Amino acid sequence: MTSAAPQPIELVTFDLYDTLIEIVPSRWERLGYALDKLGQPVHLHALRAADVVAEDFYTEQNTIKPIRDLDLDTQDAFRVEYMRRWLGAAGYQVTDELAVAARHGYRAELDSPNWFTNYRVFPDVIETMQRLEAAGVKRAIISNADSDVTDFVVHLEMAEAFDLIVTSAVVGWEKPDVRTFQAAFIPLEVAPERSLHIGDQPRSDVVGALEAGMRAALIDRYARHSQANHDVPVMVDFNALVEYVLKNNEAAGR
Numbered sequence: 001m002t003s004a005a006p007q008p009i010e011l012v013t014f015d016l017y018d019t020l021i022e023i024v025p026s027r028w029e030r031l032g033y034a035l036d037k038l039g040q041p042v043h044l045h046a047l048r049a050a051d052v053v054a055e056d057f058y059t060e061q062n063t064i065k066p067i068r069d070l071d072l073d074t075q076d077a078f079r080v081e082y083m084r085r086w087l088g089a090a091g092y093q094v095t096d097e098l099a100v101a102a103r104h105g106y107r108a109e110l111d112s113p114n115w116f117t118n119y120r121v122f123p124d125v126i127e128t129m130q131r132l133e134a135a136g137v138k139r140a141i142i143s144n145a146d147s148d149v150t151d152f153v154v155h156l157e158m159a160e161a162f163d164l165i166v167t168s169a170v171v172g173w174e175k176p177d178v179r180t181f182q183a184a185f186i187p188l189e190v191a192p193e194r195s196l197h198i199g200d201q202p203r204s205d206v207v208g209a210l211e212a213g214m215r216a217a218l219i220d221r222y223a224r225h226s227q228a229n230h231d232v233p234v235m236v237d238f239n240a241l242v243e244y245v246l247k248n249n250e251a252a253g254r
Helices: 026-035 045-065 074-090 096-110 125-134 150-155 177-186 203-211 238-251
Strands: 011-014 022-023 119-120 138-143 166-167 194-201 214-217
Touching: 011 177, 026 045, 026 096, 026 177, 045 074, 045 203, 119 150, 125 238, 138 177, 150 166, 166 177, 166 194, 166 214, 177 194, 194 203, 214 238
Parallel strands: 011 138, 011 194, 138 166, 194 214
Antiparallel strands: 022 119
16 A cells, blocks of 8 residues: 655744744843842753743643733743743742842843844845745744734834734734634635644644644754654754755655
8 A cells, every 4th residue: 555645844833932033131140140130040951941841831722822912920920930930940949039039130130111122034044045935835933922923024124025914912812722823824815734834843843833734843052952752843954944845746756
């Protein structure tokens, strides 16, 4: 019995943060600054690895109710708990005082009228979009964000590389809700099984895409995931992504 030919990939959708762009300095470096000011030891490698635990917690809570929709006191309590889990996963002995102080110190590092200047586009993004476009593959952004990221993406000078930008605050659903993913592949008239989503969050990007009927892949920009722990491809950069798509489509006769 011969196996069926693979479905071609006609659309690749991308998470935004830590997939297409990153904050500079990184979150763990910024937390390190806050901890140093508090007289705490700074273990950047541990903070970087533990960031995955904190982000999983964020996804879990954001799925129940978007954090932006919580009242300010509840938001603050959430962010303290987020910090507690991040520090705990990094091996710190976390007291209530440390969690609160670190949370406020960390936020102070991020808060700025010109916050958007802290982000940069990964060097492989534009070339990747050009290679996919040349191969006839559509491209879209799907981002969980508190407000429309379209102007932000325009500011980053990469908006024209995409066919569509989907922001959760605009469409009304947060990843991993399948409707967030549908807001990309339905308007672009591509079947979910012919679509691939790539992002850095297993519980947000991978779970949601698979439940929507898409294929999924993890981008591992910071060497924090092992392929042995995941059933979807784990890619260290976008060159691996393009090669995966081209090889798949060649096998599909596209």
